[in-house]
Amino acid sequence: MKLNIAVLPGDGIGPEITQQSVKVLKAVADRFDHDFYFEEALVGAVAIDFSGSPLPDSTLELCKRSDAVLFGAIGDPKYDNDPSAKVRPEQGLLKLRKELGLFANIRPVKAYDQLVERSPLKVENVIGADMVIFRELTGGIYFGEKSTSEDGKSASDLCTYNVEEIERIAHLAFKAAQIRSKKLTLVDKANVLETSRLWRKTVTELAKQYPDVILDFLFVDNAAMQMVLDPKQFDVILTENMFGDILSDEASVIGGSIGLLESASIGARNALFEPIHGSYPQATGLGIANPIASILSSAMLLEHFDLKEEAAVIRKAVEMSINLNVCTKDINKDNHYSTSKVGDFLESIISETEHPVIN
Ligand code: IPM
Ligand code: MN
Numbered sequence: 001m002k003l004n005i006a007v008l009p010g011d012g013i014g015p016e017i018t019q020q021s022v023k024v025l026k027a028v029a030d031r032f033d034h035d036f037y038f039e040e041a042l043v044g045a046v047a048i049d050f051s052g053s054p055l056p057d058s059t060l061e062l063c064k065r066s067d068a069v070l071f072g073a074i075g076d077p078k079y080d081n082d083p084s085a086k087v088r089p090e091q092g093l094l095k096l097r098k099e100l101g102l103f104a105n106i107r108p109v110k111a112y113d114q115l116v117e118r119s120p121l122k123v124e125n126v127i128g129a130d131m132v133i134f135r136e137l138t139g140g141i142y143f144g145e146k147s148t149s150e151d152g153k154s155a156s157d158l159c160t161y162n163v164e165e166i167e168r169i170a171h172l173a174f175k176a177a178q179i180r181s182k183k184l185t186l187v188d189k190a191n192v193l194e195t196s197r198l199w200r201k202t203v204t205e206l207a208k209q210y211p212d213v214i215l216d217f218l219f220v221d222n223a224a225m226q227m228v229l230d231p232k233q234f235d236v237i238l239t240e241n242m243f244g245d246i247l248s249d250e251a252s253v254i255g256g257s258i259g260l261l262e263s264a265s266i267g268a269r270n271a272l273f274e275p276i277h278g279s280y281p282q283a284t285g286l287g288i289a290n291p292i293a294s295i296l297s298s299a300m301l302l303e304h305f306d307l308k309e310e311a312a313v314i315r316k317a318v319e320m321s322i323n324l325n326v327c328t329k330d331i332n333k334d335n336h337y338s339t340s341k342v343g344d345f346l347e348s349i350i351s352e353t354e355h356p357v358i359n
Contacts, residue, residue, distance in 0.1 A: 006066035012279025013289035014072025020291035020343030027350040044089035045076035054092030071274035101267035118256030134173040135244025173238040187239040259290025273297040287338035317349040
């Protein structure tokens, strides 16, 4: 298969981890005789420094004409404490999601048996946890009208949703539930928010088309508590943009490291694959960032194009690296490997060559 992949490394640790994904994808292409073409472009703070815009037109155009986007990370502390900054790195990612119509962000979360001890949660609560969060990605409070009063003393972010926006992602979540354990939990705040009441009404109506799926509801505050008390109760979670953002970071403690969590952002025409973690500026250039979240996002990329065997090879190699403790220091405190060594290891497993790291 021929695939044109736009590579947007972004900020902080983005370039280091994305480089490992490209390495791994190249090994897959060689082994399975595919033609993967990679083209890099700037996004985020590095793009602002270079061109003044967090999403230059040339980057957007490249993404639009590519089959898929491999995204690194975005964000730079120099903007975080400057509330008056007009241009911010995050705007690049948000605009990209909107322009590409990436309405569904799919975030699988599972506990690796080998790593349950690393989780701050009780082992017996974590072992076997396996869920997927469907986060709406192009609506809600992220994209509603924003304003600040002239005197700077009040500000507003509007949260809006319409039925169509809710239905299109709900269909995907119901379909995922059908092939998993047939349970879907809608997380909302319907006791307070109008938008949440619209979600409940719309999803309840849609459930009639999926009679084999059991639908239940949870308020987001309770869901946040349940996530750490008893994560095994969850299978498919469907939720709006901001609740999904918060819950998926929280869910990362189940796996023991946010550096393991992959994601896919899907639209009608385009698809983007990115780790759920951020740009981790403190670690930039130190070779300590975990590349697995990005590499597993590449596996999702392959699954998106139905390259199941290829994706399985990546997932198996990752399992192997975890079993053998060929891991970065977030999950291997004592004898850790660098970001690129982990990438080299996975590459060698995939291409079935002698391993350069552990002999
Ligand atoms: C994520 C990130 C982004 C978000 C930021 C960088 C805009 O936290 O992908 O979860 O809030 O969606
Ligand atoms: Mn987030």
